[in-house]
Amino acid sequence: MAAASDIEPFWGAHQSGIVTATQRHAVLAAFDLYTDDRADIVEVLKRWTTLAAALTAGESAQVPVYQGKGVPTDAFAGATHQPTASDSLDAWQLGAQRLTVTVGFGPGLFTKNGKDRYGLAARRPAQLVDLPQFPGDQIDESASHGDLFVQVCADDPQVAFHAVRSLARIAPEVTTLRWTQIGFSPSDTGGTPRNLMGFKDGTVNSNGHPPADLDASVWAGDEGPQWMRGGSYLVFRRIRISLERWDRLDTAVQSRMVGRDKVSGAPLGGHHEFDAKNFDAKDAQGNPVIPMDSHVRLSAPENNGGAMMLRRAFSYNNGTTPFTERWPPWRQTLAYDAGLLFLAYQKDPRAAFVPVNQRLATSDAMSQFTTHTASGIYAVAPGARGPGDWIGSTLFA
């Protein structure tokens, strides 16, 4: 049913969905674990792997339902008596659509509320830090974190959601959905896509233009636990953009905040998107051409000890949030709840996302228009090598 060009490879040393060219749609989902039995997690990860391999190949989802051993009985359990449930058919005949399923492990898999539920506490990588509270953070805990995480991407929104639903159906008593979030990217026009701020997003450090040495910046190596070799660490942030205010600024003002020309994407002082950034250049008045508080200056690898990440950018649009103005006549008004799903894969968040975001949250002029409202960090295990292997086998072995 699926054309070969629509199929992204599933098996391999690394999970797919990281260096994979960005698809048009994403559904992110996090799960909490209610079982006390380590064997339940192993069973679910094996079944998730089998299902993900089938779905990404464009096959239908015959969902092998699993009740779990270490969980209380659900009042609706009678409805799940079938060992294998039928495909829900909402993505039937739509093909593979470049579907990828990328599985991550949250800190809660290793310890939760101080408890080592599955005997994994000693295997938690030092790289999997608890993220600090950054200046300006307004994190909604109910849309953050999660013991397990999946990033599902596809060129069709229904195919992506179908995969999440199918994964969630396998063992709802073991892995209970904590939150989901959908995102989109614009149609491919050949160049770097634009985000909702209207700027090109992904000129550097993205899977469109990745760092030259992935082993140095993205893939986990010998510096951490062996079970993570070939994996990566994912930092997720849902970043709300005050579009209703941003849209009122002059393009020139926006460009100075970003440090790039809005139309061409060139660093200020340059002419083309990929021109070198000249952070020393001064204008006639002696002011830096690329402002001191611009996003580009503060985030550039050369100004952050070489810190690199591989970002996959999706926009999101969760509608609008009402609030009442704080000045007369106290009118009811609305803010967009829309912006960027920031997904950054990295070798060590302690050397990449954490220090870079600390600078941005403190000093970036653009941060006046952005608010981080959800957050997560996950250890993305290496890939499953082939049929019979499963994602997480190196951790639970």
Next chain:
Amino acid sequence: MAAASDIEPFWGAHQSGIVTATQRHAVLAAFDLYTDDRADIVEVLKRWTTLAAALTAGESAQVPVYQGKGVPTDAFAGATHQPTASDSLDAWQLGAQRLTVTVGFGPGLFTKNGKDRYGLAARRPAQLVDLPQFPGDQIDESASHGDLFVQVCADDPQVAFHAVRSLARIAPEVTTLRWTQIGFSPSDTGGTPRNLMGFKDGTVNSNGHPPADLDASVWAGDEGPQWMRGGSYLVFRRIRISLERWDRLDTAVQSRMVGRDKVSGAPLGGHHEFDAKNFDAKDAQGNPVIPMDSHVRLSAPENNGGAMMLRRAFSYNNGTTPFTERWPPWRQTLAYDAGLLFLAYQKDPRAAFVPVNQRLATSDAMSQFTTHTASGIYAVAPGARGPGDWIGSTLFA
């Protein structure tokens, strides 16, 4: 920039976005009016028309900002000093993407809180009824209604949202966003698309398979006010589907609730999607082959005095809503906030949506799995005939 095949015509006797083949993405947006000056509404509608004509032709949005006369001054008004603001560029070079902008008038435009703000109360069509409370409704008022409404559809999600943002920017002090809601439809596979329940959606009464006589069922005629001739009435319902429960049912059980075979889409007892429905057929036990409480039986035009509507179906996925189970061990769990954006255009909701939905809400077996959580009804004026004309000209003339 835009290929001709990507452009849907804007000018005409009817607004586009009604019989137009369904696009891949929708952004719905409703606005409340804070002005006391009728001239402000006229000015906004003229500017919306000009902007919508440009955007649907694939041109960029030079937004003619309007402060309004009958509204209080905004503390941020200084930022809108430019008579024309630049395009926000987030959809630049993406092309027209079959963009359509369809404008509707809510009951609040005619009277609000008992007040005839704009001298339009006497022109309110009888067809623009206040919808009753149906059994099972759980309507979120903050995601419902609105004095003005736009249905924006396009084959690219960023192009659709860009149009809403651009319209909202013209006069934020006059037309303040009340809510927005995004939706999607799956890739075109040639057949009737499937909804999130996994069933073909749109076999009858949809813009994929429209009623034969649009003048009899969709377009307003001489039975109502002259200013609405060539317009239509839109009923919007956001219908949440309990996917987490639906996905646990046998396919056969689902098919009996719908009254159609899930795989083929054929009415039960038939073999092909478009086979005639035999409501009199009985099985060997004497039971109706198409159950009495099935969706197809209760909604069929032939069982509703011929009531027809033109539906445009989009799915939505707003993530998940946490709740605590009502039985031991009172586990925290999640429900999908996902389902269907029901958009039905009709000549007279009093003879179509209202009585049909009353039956469905009362008797449809499928209603156990659906909840209407947002609602709106809008008078969708006739189209603007050409440059110089504007949507709403017949009402305000």
